[in-house]
Amino acid sequence: MRSEPSKSHPLLPSEFDAQFYLSTCSKDLQSLDPDAAYQHFRSRRGDQNVFPSASAFLKDKLSDSKFPGDAKRICVSFNWRDYRDLNEDLRSLSPLEVVKHYLANGIYEPRQILSSARLLDRRFAVQAKLDRVAPDVSIQVVVHCYYYDILCGLHLYLRTLARLGAKILVLVVNDRIQDSVMDDFLGSLCTGGSNHEWFRMTNYGEDWSSFHLAFQQGLLIKSGVIYKIQTKKSANLGPDGGVAWTDEALQPICGSYSNVFDTTELLTHGMRSIVASSLCRQTGFGANKNMLYDYLEQLDLSVDAARNDSFCMGSMFAADAGFLHRYFSRLGQVDYKQESAGGTKFCGRYVGHAIERTIYYFASQVDGSQAVAWVD
Structure with missing residues (x-):
């Protein structure tokens, strides 16, 4: 009776695993001892289908x-x-x-x-589900960044997305954030071949302008799923400046591999146009209503239908890329330098605060009442 080859042998190269190698050979060679197995391997070294170890087999x-x-x-x-x-x-x-x-x-x-x-x-398990439901789907994450400390707080969400193949695009609007810092941050996502990028954008006081400019500059993917995220920090978002609000907005759509899968599934095959945390629907209004109605008309949407539906939508969500291209194409040019009175203390001044709320109405009025999925 032959003895099972040992796991290691002091005179054999460390990259040679006799037990694995013999399992790839014919039955009449199974009784070879480790030394004889290695000599047999050396005699076949030129054969491309010969592997000295499991690692070599996997690599191939x-x-x-x-x-x-x-x-x-x-x-x-x-x-x-x-x-x-x-x-x-x-x-x-x-x-x-x-x-x-x-x-x-x-x-x-x-x-x-x-x-x-x-x-x-569990990452590859979820990746397999993604491949079955949405093969070859592209995922892009667009992050408006003014506060670097908040960006660091988003690291777990961004790494979760990146490890499932998402490309991260950070739009930096704070000149005090150094180039090397951004390079290091994207490198810390540890996703090897993923080509993450960052660009500097003009700061118009809110995040929607950066998102719109990214579209105008051709930075948004044309098909797939796009996540819109921003580094929120404001006194009106609670004593922690918005950290809890951000977690509640992002957790349902990208807080885990499974959340990313569920969000991607909803946004593929025309099932939904937008997926967002139900919290975004409950936050309130805030923006200048007259300015909002002006942009609803610019989008050729019904103002009367919008008057009965109050919400806060635009800060954090995931959307079908094709839907976003249709939205921005119809919206056209916007002067983000413009400021206006009205709305609340925090949301009334900027054009973007009004425009970002129109995306919900665009989805529901153009793509149907089921186009937006509110998730918990």
């Missing part, structure tokens, strides 16, 4: 296009012995079968793959 099979920025990390961290031992249904499989199972199924399932890891990485 994983596609960077499917797992942007993650293929190298997976190859280094995956341990087929741990994966087999930690999952009872896999314990009868050979090393090669174990690795093939991981590639075909396990990478997309909430399974434990390392004995040293206490948490499960």
